[in-house]
Amino acid sequence: MEDHPEGVSLARRRAEAGRVISGIVFGGSEMPERNTPQKTLESWKQIAAYLDRSERTVRRWEANEGLPVHRREHEKQDTVFAYRHEIEAWNRLRTRCPGPTSVSHAESLFTPQSAGNAYLIEHDAITRTMHCYIAGARAGEADLMRPAFHPSATISGYCQGVEYTGSVEHVFQWINENGPAPTINPCFARIEIIESIAVVHLEVQNWSGKLAGANAHASDVFTLLKCNGEWKITHKLFHWHNR
Amino acid sequence: MTNNEYLTEYDQIVQAMQKYIDGSKQGKSEIMRPAFHPEASFFGYAGEQLAIGTQFLFDWIDKNGPAPNIEPRIVSVDILDSIAAVRLEVAGWSGNLAGSGVRMSDLFTLLKTANGWKIIQKAFHWHAAGQRLAA
Numbered sequence: 001m002e003d004h005p006e007g008v009s010l011a012r013r014r015a016e017a018g019r020v021i022s023g024i025v026f027g028g029s030e031m032p033e034r035n036t037p038q039k040t041l042e043s044w045k046q047i048a049a050y051l052d053r054s055e056r057t058v059r060r061w062e063a064n065e066g067l068p069v070h071r072r073e074h075e076k077q078d079t080v081f082a083y084r085h086e087i088e089a090w091n092r093l094r095t096r097c098p099g100p101t102s103v104s105h106a107e108s109l110f111t112p113q114s115a116g117n118a119y120l121i122e123h124d125a126i127t128r129t130m131h132c133y134i135a136g137a138r139a140g141e142a143d144l145m146r147p148a149f150h151p152s153a154t155i156s157g158y159c160q161g162v163e164y165t166g167s168v169e170h171v172f173q174w175i176n177e178n179g180p181a182p183t184i185n186p187c188f189a190r191i192e193i194i195e196s197i198a199v200v201h202l203e204v205q206n207w208s209g210k211l212a213g214a215n216a217h218a219s220d221v222f223t224l225l226k227c228n229g230e231w232k233i234t235h236k237l238f239h240w241h242n243r
Numbered sequence: 244m245t246n247n248e249y250l251t252e253y254d255q256i257v258q259a260m261q262k263y264i265d266g267s268k269q270g271k272s273e274i275m276r277p278a279f280h281p282e283a284s285f286f287g288y289a290g291e292q293l294a295i296g297t298q299f300l301f302d303w304i305d306k307n308g309p310a311p312n313i314e315p316r317i318v319s320v321d322i323l324d325s326i327a328a329v330r331l332e333v334a335g336w337s338g339n340l341a342g343s344g345v346r347m348s349d350l351f352t353l354l355k356t357a358n359g360w361k362i363i364q365k366a367f368h369w370h371a372a373g374q375r376l377a378a
Contacts, residue, residue, distance in 0.1 A: 152295055154284050156354050156363045158325055165282045194348040196288050197366040199328050219323045221352055223366045225286050234286045235364040237326045237352045
C-alpha cells in the first residue's frame with residue numbers, strides 16, 4: 001500500500017544490525033542460523049529458549065513488558081513468532097535499565113556511533129513505547145499502557161458512527177471494560193521520526209473483547225513527542241473498519 | 244476508495260492545510276482557525292519550553308505577525324478512511340517571534356467530520372537549537 005523508501009532502508013539497516021548481533025552472540029554456538037539476516041523464532045518454546053527463560057516468563061514479559069511477539073492467523077489457533085533483532089533491541093533497552101520508566105535512561109546510556117545508530121535508538125525507543133500500549137490492549141489492563149501516554153494526551157475518531165474526541169482517560173476506561181484481547185495482531189505500518197516528534201501508523205487486526213466484538217480491524221495513527229528523553233503518545237487517532 | 248474519491252479527500256485535506264499556511268504567512272490566526280477541530284491539540288518543544296494547546300499556537304501566530312517568505316512543502320499525505328496524517332515542512336520562518344530563516348517540521352493529524360476535514364492535532368519540531376518560541 002505504501003511506498004516508503006525510509007522504511008526500506010531501515011529494514012536493511014536492521015538486517016545488518018541483526019547480522020552483527022548474531023555474529024557476536026551466537027558465533028560458534030550450535031544455533032543453526034547463517035544466511036538470512038532477519039531470523040525468526042517460531043514458537044513460545046523457541047522464544048523462551050532464546051531468552052533462556054521459561055515459557056511462562058516470556059509470556060508474562062509479552063503481556064507486561066512489551067516483549068515484541070507477533071502472531072500469524074490460522075483457522076483454529078494463532079501461532080506466535082518473534083524476530084531476533086526485535087528481541088535483541090528490546091532486551092538491550094531492558095537489561096540496561098529495567099522498568100517501564102526507563103526509556104530515557106536506556107537512551108542516555110547509548111553513545112550513538114553514527115547517524116544510522118542514533119536513528120535506530122529512537123526507532124527502538126518509539127516501538128518500546130508502542131509495545132507498552134499494545135501490552136495493555138492485549139491484557140485489557142489500562143495501567144499497563146498508561147506510561148506510554150503524555151498526561152495531556154487526547155484521542156479522536158469514530159465509534160459506531162459517532163465522532164469521539166476527548167481525553168485519553170476514555171481509552172483507559174474502554175480498555176478496562178473491553179477486557180483481554182489475546183488475539184490482537186498489531187503491525188507497524190509506518191514510523192516516521194522528525195527529531196522530537198514522530199508519527200506511528202499501527203494496523204491492528206483481530207481485535208476482540210467485550211466491546212470490540214470479534215475479529216475487528218482498527219487503524220490507528222499515533223503522534224508522539226520526546227519529553228525529557230522519553231517518547232510519549234500525545235494523540236491517538238483511530239478508525240474502526242466496517243466488517 | 245475509488246480514484247476520484249481519493250482525489251476529493253486529498254484535495255479537501257490540502258485545502259485545510261492551505262488555511263494553516265495562509266494564516267502563518269499573513270500572521271493571522273483567524274485564517275487558520277476554521278481548519279482546526281474545536282478540540283484540536285498542539286504539542287511541541289521550542290528549546291526547553293513545552294508548548295501545549297491550540298490557543299498557544301493562535302496567540303503565537305498573531306504575535307509573530309507576517310512571515311512572507313515561508314516556503315511550505317507538503318511532504319506526505321496519508322489517508323485511512325476517516326483519518327489522515329500530513330507532514331509539512333516549512334522553511335524560511337520569520338516574524339516578530341520566529342526571528343529569521345527558521346525551519347519548522349510539522350506532523351498534522353486530521354479527522355473527517357460532517358464539516359469537512361479538520362486538523363485534530365499539530366505536533367511540531369522547531370529546528371532552532373536553544374531558541375525559545377516566546378509568546
